[in-house]
Amino acid sequence: MKHLSYISYTLLCWLILGCQSILEKDPLAQISAVNAYITADDAKRALTAAYTPLAGNNWCCTYVGTGYMHWVLANVASDDTEKGGESGSDQLYAQQISLFNIPSDNDAIRFAWSTEYIGIRRANLVLDNIPGITMDDALKNQYLAEAKFLRAWYYINLVKTFGDVPLILTANQNVYDLERAPKQAVYDQIIKDLQEAIPVLPEASKYPAADRGRATKGAASAYLGKVYLYLNDFVKAEEWFGKVINSGEYALDPNYLGMFLRAGENSKEHIFQVQFVNDQGAQPANNQLNIVMASRARNGWGFNLPTQDFVDAFEPGDPRMAQTVYKNGDVMPDGLVANVGNSTTGYLNKKMYVPEYERIAGAIQAGRDDIYMRMGKVLLWYAEAANENGKPAVALAALNQVRARARGGAAGILPDVTVTEKVALRERIWHEQRVEFGQEYERFFELVRQGRAGKVVRAYATKYNTAKGSGFRDGVNEIFPIPQLEINLSKGKLKQNNGY
Structure with a gap:
């Protein structure tokens, strides 16, 4: 009996240990952080994943997906676009933004926040892990530069949308564990990332066709110019836009509508687009x-x-x-x-x-690609910066280059602008930006940076006797509310924006 008991006990222990060893095996369907970043192919896959959230401009409904919602935050919030749909309640999040009656659980701002931070975490995973991979050093440095560009791009969207935001520079940090960093600190990091990426990134012409859409020296330079424009540093904005213009990599497409169609996706005008x-x-x-x-x-x-x-x-x-x-x-x-x-x-x-x-x-x-940065935008932002720097001749040359493309050789329309007085020329440039960039996700944030968002959208409400824009409050609605879900997850570390 003792012998049988010993055998039974031994068998039971073996079964328990055997089952335990089987049950405790690493899941075969998952890749651990330890073995996810070993080869050059692993590095490429990680970088590709960091690009994916760029395509988040699509929709807001849970059955379709999430995204930054450029079309709502930049178009519908402005005087350029009405929400549309079946009724006012169809996609209520867009109606709330149109009226500037925006609760902190608004879907558009919630998805905007989460999508950009997903992109930032994936860029941080690249920056944290690729340095340890044994691979071609030049390609490794290029991948790291691309990740810095992407992190900057996501933070540009966040800071213009929400103001102060958590500044996360490693994949080990969670957004809800940190307080919001001052807006200027976020811009400083954006500038640092772009400045470090620019010397390493290839020019657009150096990429093979299969890599079209990846970050380039020209794209990083254009966004650096745009950041300085948003900071009202017109000297540096002119400098960096000028580098893009003088690079010889880009040119205005004579077929304005054609460059937005699939046949125009390889347009010489495109500087950065989502594939x-x-x-x-x-x-x-x-x-x-x-x-x-x-x-x-x-x-x-x-x-x-x-x-x-x-x-x-x-x-x-x-x-x-x-x-x-x-x-x-x-x-x-x-x-x-x-x-x-x-x-x-x-x-x-x-x-x-x-x-x-x-x-x-x-x-x-x-x-079809989403075109986010193109030569027409760069030329008009360059014109604005040059005018603010007291260079009306330089500004007019860039402005009139865009107008010449628009008229396409037709006589009697869109004559060259000749005004040189700074304020009057500024108004002409702003007007040209509105029509040239029309429906391209710039208008509301342009009005904000120009300091006239409230004036313009309230004037629209008055002119058309509509509630759209009428609720805009100066000092509040230039930015959007922090999603309440994120405040809850942070247990109070994240503070809500003024007025929400």
Whole structure:
């Protein structure tokens, strides 16, 4: 009996230890941090993951995805765009922002915050782990420079949207464990990242076609110029925009609308764009904005409606008006006659129109890039900086270069601007920026940096007798509320913005 008991006990121990050893094995479907960063291929995969949140401009509904929501925060918040949709309550988050009646649980700001911090964490994972990988040193340094560019890009969106934000520079930190860093400290880090990335990043022309869309020296320089513009450092803004212009890497595309179509994705004008692919089947990596802004008469959702005020901002005969918006009866690039469905303004965004010949398997979405930085923007920001620096001749040369492209050789329209007085020229440049950048996710934040957001959006409300813009409070609505969920997770470390 004792012998049998010993055997049973031994067998039981063996079974327990054996089962325990089986149960405690590392999950085969997961990669631990220890073995995730070993080879050059691991480094490439980590960097690719850091690019992915760039494509977060798509939609807000949980059944589609999340994202930074550029179209809401920059377009709908401004005088350029009405929300659209079936009704005022359709995608309520956008209506709240349009009215500047924005609760701290607003979906757009919640997704904007989370998407950018996901991108920052992935960039930090690259910066933390790739230095220890044995691989080609030049390629390693390029990957690190790309990660610094990406971290800067995500922080640019955060700081202009929320003001002071947690500054996280390692993947070991959590956003809700830190207090908000002063806005200037965040900008200082953005500048540092971009300045360190620029000498290492390749020029756009050095990348093979398969790598189009990756960070370049020109993209980092352009964003550094934009950061200085937002800081009202016009001397440095002019310097860095000038480097992009003089690099010889970029030029204005003579086909203004064409550079927003799939055939124009390799345009010489594009400096930084987010890539989408729709060539491998039904809907891989589609740009959802194509359906978000499409006519409900063509199976779209009918959001982001250009306003009459925006249309009226174009000078008589300016071809960019018909290249930026469309209305009922317009003949579209595919030869179809436009039907804007239930658009309450009578217009839709032509830069997001998907012609029949671009559709894959009948899908209204297309694998078309989101264009965030291009030569037309750089030239007009350069003109603004030069004017502020007392160089009207330099400013006029850049401004009139953009106008010349717009008129396309047509006589009698868009004559060269000749005014040289600083304030008057500033107004002309700001006007040109509005129509040149139309519907491209700049307007609201441009108004904020120019110090006139409240004046402009309240004037819109008065002029059109609408609630849109009427709730804007100076000193409050230039930035958006910190998501209440993040405040709760931080257990009070994160403080809410004034007025929310």
